[in-house]
Amino acid sequence: MSRYSANRPAWMEKPSLLARSVKFTVLAAVLVAVVFPFLVVLSTSVSSQEAISRAGGMVVLPTDLSFAAYNEILGGGVVSRAVVISIVITVVGTLLSVSCTVLAAYGLSRRDSFGHGPLLTIVLLTLLFTPGIIPSYLVVKELGLLDSYWALILPTAINAFNLVILRNFFLDIPAELREAARIDGAGEFMILRRVVLPLSKAIVAVIAMFYGVAYWNSFFSAMLYMTTESKWPLQLVLRVFVLEGQDMAVSGEAPPPQQALQMAIVVVAVIPVLIAFPFVQRHFTKGVITGAIKG
Secondary structure (H helix, E strand, O other): OOOHHHHOHHHHHHHHHHHHHHHHHHHOOOOOOOOHHHHHHHHHEEEHHHHHHOOOOOOOOOOEEHHHHHHHOOOOHHHEEEHHHHHHHHEEEEEEHHHHHHHHHHHOOOOOOOOOHHHHHHHHHHOOOOOOOOHHHHHHOOOOOOOOOHOOOOHHHHHHHHHHHHHHHOOOOOHHHHHHHHHHOOOOHHHHHHHHHOHHHHHHHHHHHHHHHHHHHHOOHHOOOOOHHHHHHHHEEEEEEEHOOOOOOOOOOOOOOHHHHHHHHHHHHHHHHHHHHHHHHHHHHHHHHHHOOOO
């Protein structure tokens, strides 16, 4: 053993074969527990009625593939309209939330900004005391937002937790960089756009992911505020059709199996998050490393 290896701390030592085997077994079990249910849902969504009946409801390995369920739900009608609505709400809501959160966090990171103390106190209080369902509903009603898509965006435009996380990140940016830009004649918006945001791409991407997933998966707000069924987002349609078991057939001729239709909607609701997450995953690691290194 080299002198360097002998002086290394215990946590830097290479794990033993037994430790690696245990880690591999645990990770493999977690992977199976996560992937297997999704594979069952996907297999059921592309199965015929005969295959579903033989399997007793949920198909593990499809024997005869049928994409009739996807043709049914994506060929027009309730689900196709709900997918478009969810995409628009997610894109608009994420852009608005990230913009408002960045501006608010940058303002609160400046200790000399106007109303810094009281505003920060109000933000922190919202983490401890959240409004109830009835007060939130009455506020949305008095603002005239009932049955409007803005009711799904504006009440949750800024998340206090994301705001505090982003503010703390801005506080760690050296003040000398902002002072140098200010000496060069840059204003606050120019400093934010040219200095602060380029250094905060990782944390902004992570917060955008949080907002995007929250908007995409939200159904409770739509259930409270949306009274017109044609304005329902995908998650509310998913809840009504899958949990309540309502008939969702669009065409009247030889509809696909009802269970295949339900599982196809589940797949359509999950796929966008699975596609977007790998693009943001590397920013999670970078954000952890950035927050762990000081000085």
